Amino acid sequence: MIPVITIDGPTASGKGTVASRVAEALGFALLDSGALYRLTALSAIEAGVALDDAAAIAALARTLPVRFEGERILLGGRSVQDAIRQEAIGNAASKIAALPAVRTALVELQHGFRRPPGLVADGRDMGTVIFPDATLKVFLTASVQARADRRYKQLIDKGFPANMLALLQDLKERDARDTERAVAPLKPAEGAYLLDTSELTIEQSVAQVLDWWHHRAGTLGK
Ligand code: DC
Numbered sequence: 001m002i003p004v005i006t007i008d009g010p011t012a013s014g015k016g017t018v019a020s021r022v023a024e025a026l027g028f029a030l031l032d033s034g035a036l037y038r039l040t041a042l043s044a045i046e047a048g049v050a051l052d053d054a055a056a057i058a059a060l061a062r063t064l065p066v067r068f069e070g071e072r073i074l075l076g077g078r079s080v081q082d083a084i085r086q087e088a089i090g091n092a093a094s095k096i097a098a099l100p101a102v103r104t105a106l107v108e109l110q111h112g113f114r115r116p117p118g119l120v121a122d123g124r125d126m127g128t129v130i131f132p133d134a135t136l137k138v139f140l141t142a143s144v145q146a147r148a149d150r151r152y153k154q155l156i157d158k159g160f161p162a163n164m165l166a167l168l169q170d171l172k173e174r175d176a177r178d179t180e181r182a183v184a185p186l187k188p189a190e191g192a193y194l195l196d197t198s199e200l201t202i203e204q205s206v207a208q209v210l211d212w213w214h215h216r217a218g219t220l221g222k
Contacts, residue, residue, distance in 0.1 A: 001133070003028075003118040005213060006126035009140035010186060011090065011174050012147035012154070014197050014205060018140060019122035021206045026120070026213070031113040033123030033130070034093065036106050038084035039066055039075055041092035051092055054099040061105035082158055087170060094174045097124075098181040124178055127189030136216045138195055138209055139188035144171055146198040 005022060009015045016032060023030040040061045041051070049056045067074040073081040083089065096102050103125075110130050113119055121130065127137035142150075148168045155162040178186040188194060193212050197205045 002114050002116055003217070004114060004126075004131045004134040005118070005120045005136045005138070005209070006131050006134040006189065006192075007120065007122045007138045007140055007209070008124055008126050008128070008186065008189065008192070010142075010147065010178065011094075011171060012151040013140045013142045014147075014150060014202065015122045015140045017202055018197075018205045018209060019120045021202065022209050022213070023120040025206070025210055026118060028118040028120050029113055029115050031110060031119060031121040031123075031126075033106075033110055033121060033126060035073060035081075035084060036061075036064070036066070036109060037093040037097045037102075038089050039064055039073070039080065040102060040106070041089050041096050042075065042080060042084055044096065045089075045092060051095050052099075054101040057096050057099065058101035058105040061102050061109075064109070085154070085158055086160060087155070087167075091170065091174065094177050098177065098183070100183045103183055124186040125184035127192055128187065129184045132189070134189075135220065136209075136213050137189045137192040138212065139192040140195045140197060140205070142196060142198040144168060144175075147171055 007015045007019045020030055040057060043060045043064065044051060044057050047060065049060065065076040071081060072079055107130065113121065127134055148164060148171055151167055152162050152164055195205060195208055
């Protein structure tokens with residue numbers, strides 16, 4: 001069986017960075033599932049589809065012309081890795097992610113990322129719904145303030161405007177929506193290791209996950 005490490009957690013908890021460093025350290029593939037919801041949201045907005053039109057958005061999700069090339073994400077041949085990081089797209093992604101038909105439409109695409117020698121998958125429901133048989137499940141959190149600080153820096157670094165108060169408000173609303181939705185809500189999977197990164201550097205967080213991984217892999221004789 002191809003091993004999977006799932007890293008779930010709220011927005012801006014640092015899971016994306018931790019997941020990509022862990023994947024790099026192990027030579028595993030990486031699934032940034034949030035990007036798939038963001039890409040679907042971007043496609044819907046560009047096609048003028050209403051964000052509550054579940055059937056139309058699910059159809060877009062099923063046929064996303066997406067290619068991941070290292071850091072680059074191509075949508076129909078166009079680089080969109082920066083465009084999908086905008087707050088407006090993140091918020092739209094959180095809205096369409098609450099639609100069951102859209103979630104179902106993205107399942108197969110996500111399973112397709114599971115390739116030898118292994119996969120690190122980051123998102124909200126990686127350990128609970130998409131890869132329930134994962135070898136190691138991590139639930140990564142950080143305080144709202146720490147996450148707002150990180151998101152602020154990320155936006156400024158990418159040259160987008162950012163406002164701390166609006167960001168805090170946004171994060172809280174998004175947390176509530178992601179946690180309270182009926183389908184695949186954000187919650188730790190059974191058996192998940194909890195990691196609060198508020199006071200940790202990226203290196204410390206990565207080291208902890210790798211430590212857990214080596215321990216699990218050792219126990220399972222991999
Ligand atoms: O991780 P992110 O901020 O890029 O995700 C954007 C939105 O997509 C998030 O607010 C909720 C949704 N999402 C989801 O519902 N399930 C996932 N596995 C990943 C993301």
